[in-house]
Amino acid sequence: MLPAVILTANASGAAWAARQGLVVLVVDVIDMSTSLEAALDEGAAAVFGASPDAARPPVPVDPAGVGRMAGERARALDTGVVVIAEPRTGTGEQRKAGIQKVLGGIAAAGARLEAVIPNLGASVAELADFKRRVVVAATGSGGVAFDAALTAGAPAVLAGTVARTRHKKGRDPAVAAATRAVAAAKNLHRGIAVVAASGNSMEDLLAAHYIYRLILELF
Numbered sequence: 765m766l767p768a769v770i771l772t773a774n775a776s777g778a779a780w781a782a783r784q785g786l787v788v789l790v791v792d793v794i795d796m797s798t799s800l801e802a803a804l805d806e807g808a809a810a811v812f813g814a815s816p817d818a819a820r821p822p823v824p825v826d827p828a829g830v831g832r833m834a835g836e837r838a839r840a841l842d843t844g845v846v847v848i849a850e851p852r853t854g855t856g857e858q859r860k861a862g863i864q865k866v867l868g869g870i871a872a873a874g875a876r877l878e879a880v881i882p883n884l885g886a887s888v889a890e891l892a893d894f895k896r897r898v899v900v901a902a903t904g905s906g907g908v909a910f911d912a913a914l915t916a917g918a919p920a921v922l923a924g925t926v927a928r929t930r931h932k933k934g935r936d937p938a939v940a941a942a943t944r945a946v947a948a949a950k951n952l953h954r955g956i957a958v959v960a961a962s963g964n965s966m967e968d969l970l971a972a973h974y975i976y977r978l979i980l981e982l983f
């Protein structure tokens with residue numbers, strides 16, 4: 765029997781999928797997963813999503829734990845951490861104020877914080893040097909879903925988008941996301957859950973369904 769490939773939504777769906785032992789692919793087109801795709805395009809070594817301090821999802825999240833995990837990865841790779849946060853149009857201090865748990869986790873790991881930048885999708889490529897950096901998107905919706913999946917024990921959590929970046933256009937971003945998910949699932953001998961970060965976002969739902977169909981073709 766082939767491993768399962770399912771489509772779900774929200775932090776609660778991400779947590780449920782994680783508890784089933786599925787690889788979780790979070791789709792938050794505007795803008796978390798697009799920001800992380802842009803970071804990967806620019807050479808990021810690893811990407812994570814985390815909940816902002818004010819989020820209150822119906823499932824457990826651990827942004828400090830995600831921060832520690834990212835910081836430990838950065839220490840192991842002898843590199844720094846770039847954090848992507850909200851509000852998009854606020855000041856750097858406003859962004860930092862809303863993600864103290866993530867920043868505390870990074871500090872507890874002894875990692876170097878290099879920048880805190882706004883969650884602007886593909887445009888983040890112009891705001892920081894991502895090459896070999898570990899990146900954390902501490903955002904509502906996508907960051908919360910990613911955090912929920914990690915906290916619930918998913919074997920792997922990834923992010924994917926259909927939005928174009930500086931280096932990908934057309935189907936390329938979606939194909940890249942589907943390919944990453946299938947590679948992780950085959951390596952771990954697990955199924956895949958594609959998670960639309962918000963069930964109230966048509967762009968997330970439609971994008972997640974598109975990537976889900978690509979995964980079915982590749983799996």
